[in-house]
Amino acid sequence: MAKNNQKMVEEITAMDVDFAKWYTDICKKAELVSYTSVKGCMVIRPYGYAIWENIQRILDGMFRETGHENVNMPMFIPESLLQKEKDHVEGFAPEVAWVTHGGSDKLEERLCVRPTSETLFCEHYADIIHSYRDLPKLYNQWVSVVRWEKTTRPFLRSREFLWQEGHTIHATADEAMEETIRMLNVYSDFCEKSLAIPVVKGRKTESDKFAGAVATYCIEALMHDGKALQAGTSHYFGDGFAKAFEIEYTDKENQRRNPHQTSWGVTTRLIGAIIMTHGDDNGLVLPPAVAPKQVVIVPVAMHKPGVLEKAQELLAQLKDAGIRVVLDDSENSPGWKFAEYEMKGVPVRLEIGPRDIENGVCVLAPRVGGEKRTAALGETLPETVQAMLCEVHDAMYQKALENMEKHTYACTSMEEITRVLKEKGDGFVKAMWCGDEACEDKVKEVTGVGSRCIPEQQEHIAETCVCCGKPAKQMLYWGKAY
Amino acid sequence: MAKNNQKMVEEITAMDVDFAKWYTDICKKAELVSYTSVKGCMVIRPYGYAIWENIQRILDGMFRETGHENVNMPMFIPESLLQKEKDHVEGFAPEVAWVTHGGSDKLEERLCVRPTSETLFCEHYADIIHSYRDLPKLYNQWVSVVRWEKTTRPFLRSREFLWQEGHTIHATADEAMEETIRMLNVYSDFCEKSLAIPVVKGRKTESDKFAGAVATYCIEALMHDGKALQAGTSHYFGDGFAKAFEIEYTDKENQRRNPHQTSWGVTTRLIGAIIMTHGDDNGLVLPPAVAPKQVVIVPVAMHKPGVLEKAQELLAQLKDAGIRVVLDDSENSPGWKFAEYEMKGVPVRLEIGPRDIENGVCVLAPRVGGEKRTAALGETLPETVQAMLCEVHDAMYQKALENMEKHTYACTSMEEITRVLKEKGDGFVKAMWCGDEACEDKVKEVTGVGSRCIPEQQEHIAETCVCCGKPAKQMLYWGKAY
Numbered sequence: 001m002a003k004n005n006q007k008m009v010e011e012i013t014a015m016d017v018d019f020a021k022w023y024t025d026i027c028k029k030a031e032l033v034s035y036t037s038v039k040g041c042m043v044i045r046p047y048g049y050a051i052w053e054n055i056q057r058i059l060d061g062m063f064r065e066t067g068h069e070n071v072n073m074p075m076f077i078p079e080s081l082l083q084k085e086k087d088h089v090e091g092f093a094p095e096v097a098w099v100t101h102g103g104s105d106k107l108e109e110r111l112c113v114r115p116t117s118e119t120l121f122c123e124h125y126a127d128i129i130h131s132y133r134d135l136p137k138l139y140n141q142w143v144s145v146v147r148w149e150k151t152t153r154p155f156l157r158s159r160e161f162l163w164q165e166g167h168t169i170h171a172t173a174d175e176a177m178e179e180t181i182r183m184l185n186v187y188s189d190f191c192e193k194s195l196a197i198p199v200v201k202g203r204k205t206e207s208d209k210f211a212g213a214v215a216t217y218c219i220e221a222l223m224h225d226g227k228a229l230q231a232g233t234s235h236y237f238g239d240g241f242a243k244a245f246e247i248e249y250t251d252k253e254n255q256r257r258n259p260h261q262t263s264w265g266v267t268t269r270l271i272g273a274i275i276m277t278h279g280d281d282n283g284l285v286l287p288p289a290v291a292p293k294q295v296v297i298v299p300v301a302m303h304k305p306g307v308l309e310k311a312q313e314l315l316a317q318l319k320d321a322g323i324r325v326v327l328d329d330s331e332n333s334p335g336w337k338f339a340e341y342e343m344k345g346v347p348v349r350l351e352i353g354p355r356d357i358e359n360g361v362c363v364l365a366p367r368v369g370g371e372k373r374t375a376a377l378g379e380t381l382p383e384t385v386q387a388m389l390c391e392v393h394d395a396m397y398q399k400a401l402e403n404m405e406k407h408t409y410a411c412t413s414m415e416e417i418t419r420v421l422k423e424k425g426d427g428f429v430k431a432m433w434c435g436d437e438a439c440e441d442k443v444k445e446v447t448g449v450g451s452r453c454i455p456e457q458q459e460h461i462a463e464t465c466v467c468c469g470k471p472a473k474q475m476l477y478w479g480k481a482y
Numbered sequence: 483m484a485k486n487n488q489k490m491v492e493e494i495t496a497m498d499v500d501f502a503k504w505y506t507d508i509c510k511k512a513e514l515v516s517y518t519s520v521k522g523c524m525v526i527r528p529y530g531y532a533i534w535e536n537i538q539r540i541l542d543g544m545f546r547e548t549g550h551e552n553v554n555m556p557m558f559i560p561e562s563l564l565q566k567e568k569d570h571v572e573g574f575a576p577e578v579a580w581v582t583h584g585g586s587d588k589l590e591e592r593l594c595v596r597p598t599s600e601t602l603f604c605e606h607y608a609d610i611i612h613s614y615r616d617l618p619k620l621y622n623q624w625v626s627v628v629r630w631e632k633t634t635r636p637f638l639r640s641r642e643f644l645w646q647e648g649h650t651i652h653a654t655a656d657e658a659m660e661e662t663i664r665m666l667n668v669y670s671d672f673c674e675k676s677l678a679i680p681v682v683k684g685r686k687t688e689s690d691k692f693a694g695a696v697a698t699y700c701i702e703a704l705m706h707d708g709k710a711l712q713a714g715t716s717h718y719f720g721d722g723f724a725k726a727f728e729i730e731y732t733d734k735e736n737q738r739r740n741p742h743q744t745s746w747g748v749t750t751r752l753i754g755a756i757i758m759t760h761g762d763d764n765g766l767v768l769p770p771a772v773a774p775k776q777v778v779i780v781p782v783a784m785h786k787p788g789v790l791e792k793a794q795e796l797l798a799q800l801k802d803a804g805i806r807v808v809l810d811d812s813e814n815s816p817g818w819k820f821a822e823y824e825m826k827g828v829p830v831r832l833e834i835g836p837r838d839i840e841n842g843v844c845v846l847a848p849r850v851g852g853e854k855r856t857a858a859l860g861e862t863l864p865e866t867v868q869a870m871l872c873e874v875h876d877a878m879y880q881k882a883l884e885n886m887e888k889h890t891y892a893c894t895s896m897e898e899i900t901r902v903l904k905e906k907g908d909g910f911v912k913a914m915w916c917g918d919e920a921c922e923d924k925v926k927e928v929t930g931v932g933s934r935c936i937p938e939q940q941e942h943i944a945e946t947c948v949c950c951g952k953p954a955k956q957m958l959y960w961g962k963a964y
Contacts (some may be wrong), residue, residue, distance in 0.1 A: 019493075034606060034609055034610065035609075036555075036556055036602065036606070037560055037563060037605060038556055038558050038559075038560060038570060041556035041557075041558055042556065042919060043552060043553065043554070043555055043556070043602075043606050044554040045553055046551035046552065046553055046621070049551075049552050049554050050551075050552070052554075053552065069527060069528035069531075069532075070532070070535065071527055071528055071531050072525070072526040072531050072626075072644065073518075073525055074518055074520055074523035074524065074525070074642055075523075075557075075595075075642055076520050076523055076579075076642070077520075078519055078520060081519060093585075094585045094586065096583075096584050096585065097558075097581045097583070097593075098581060098582060098583040098584075099579045099580060099581050099582075100580060100581075100582045100583070100597065101579070101582070102577075102578075102579050102580075102630035102641075103575075103576045103577050103630045104576065105630075110738075111520060111579075113557075113581065113595070120525075120624060122516065123518060123519060124516060124518070124525050126515065127516055127517075127553065139528070144554075144557060144625075145625075146557070148584035148585045148587075151555050159584075160556055160557055160558070162554065245817050295640050402953070412951040415660065446663065
């Protein structure tokens, strides 16, 4: 036991020593993923997949509440279909996997494994949309997609990844734009309320938008190491795809028109965001809303009469109250169990021993945000536990928000950007911008910050562009991107 | 309205005229699927996908209750990995899709899109299984797989299809065999209790088992046209894969051993089974347990005061009771709505009009199995509706069972098989068998029945093999296969 315990703690690299190594240690030791012989493709193990299932369940409910229906498109896109929208194919063709043979026969036309499904949805829309009565269509699918990345990391950048892609089509541009922003807000609400991750909401610059989009909106989160992570995107397409795919409908005045489209997605990358926002040197810290196990019951002096029975009783009581709870009645020592579930990020630990039972209490220990304390047994226990889960969520959110605020710097010159990042560590840089792409490129080149986003919440930091000194149009958020 | 109504009814080919055409008409008119430009790959539309989501929800619950955890494996298998188990590669290599390029680069090794994932699970097992403490592992995944079929039909045989594949690994052969049968029973329970489809449980013959399996168990259902459909399979692998992939564990006596494996799966084919078991000339008939909408409320004389309000009240009442219910308050005529929801297979229609409200009743019409009748409004209504949903299920199951019994023929000679099938129509043929593969081939060749299964419930029909006249070992079920 002691040996196991020691081994476990030893094997997680400290965050400050090597953040990248800490990250992959967590992924492996907490049994979230396992590598395979195909580079960039991973096994998502039960503990990791259960986090994704919780993310799916909550988001799927939010999508349904906003009127969306799930569908399933094929995974293959014929080369000619991918090529129909010029910008789109240019963006994606260099990074798709090509199927060239079915069994021993060479295919007449190559098929790519979908990197995203706009083209498939467009082909389908052209098939089923004829009149204004057929609009809008509000679709979503939960599938995996493939992008042949050179550099890969579990969850953050993999060749195959799981995601949802929403695709909607509307009679008017206004409706489509409203949908684009609605789903951006769904994502930011989800990140804050379910993942305890504060985000910056904004729009991508022209040079950085999705291939084929008129405008790309995004949410950006700041990781523990000060790097920025794009956590979700929502695209407004106007009628560009509709024109390329000849999707038309007859409006109420019997005129033929092109409808307007959107798409939006989040991926298993969110699990990477959870790890890097909340994790610490003891391991994972999971937001209660998506933790596979919200509570672990650890019996102390398990072999004393009545302890295991009481533990089982509490297990049943909390389960009945809808709490995701597990009882570890294995022969491992309580100390080993404490370290194990801490490493696995279980939000609340419940300890129960002979003396506790005598006193009619148990001990509740939050993974973060407070000291452990006693709680009365009896019918109020589920409420007490729920309240602690809420506390853990709030503490996680506050900590992440403070980290983001502490590492967000308003800068008025490129020298200042370089100096501040060096002195205070990586983070978000707020700086004014003239709107010129040349300045974007130059800031990136000189200071090394590549991620950029025009935040919804604009501030007036200075009069002039941080790069060229000409009058500024907007404030940008800059960061080093994952 | 009238035109629409007429059009809709006209467009479904009668079952007796052309069963295959009737089937594809249903798939399209009920908006289950839509074709794409990739042969054999379909769009599963919201109404079809919702059936699959209900199937997933129920089965996933049954898998969890039997101790299984969900995981996610990559979709790609390197050619060398697929080749590790000799029988397996021979079975699958001729029908896989090959990825040869990532972007513009040729891959060093071809990757196939998974036709099934035994090889990936084996690679993972070898990585994570070391000791008897690591066993068993009881895994499942919900994904899509690809098999490059020549002839394709929606749901029944498509190049990409959705499925679940369970994969388990155990210390002993006995445990693995127990699991194989346990999951076969889960499938047959599910088919009977949730899909109202009676099945024959049995084992495949040696010549017909899964590539790489020691034994393949299956459930077979009889469709309305008398053809057999394999609805699910459960495979026992022994330690063949473990040896090929060098999966070993240390047992309690410190001996190195190979573990034993199983796999089992059902697919979107089940939706095809639902259509062809229960459907009629008016359209789909959906089992209440998986119907996207269990009840449709159709207001009659909708514009009379109070009707729509009452309809909305009933909608809320039934929803609160956990019934999947929809209210159609569109301007279409009640007659059009009746035909539409009948075509879509909604199990129960609830009609409510001014006179009903006056009398404190509504009208409930089951899709099959009885006449429509009045039901009292008030707090008992959800119970009354639930009872009718149960009635519909029972009626569907009985009808399907009678069809199966009526079309199951005990035969003692090949001449009898040919004659009975000709006279009474396609169906299951029960016949004795000596166990010799040559006789299997000959029966198939002479009588045209290709599907065969050794049923769990054996009967003693005759002393001798239906083909060669030698002493019989077992009774086989024969059928023409989908």
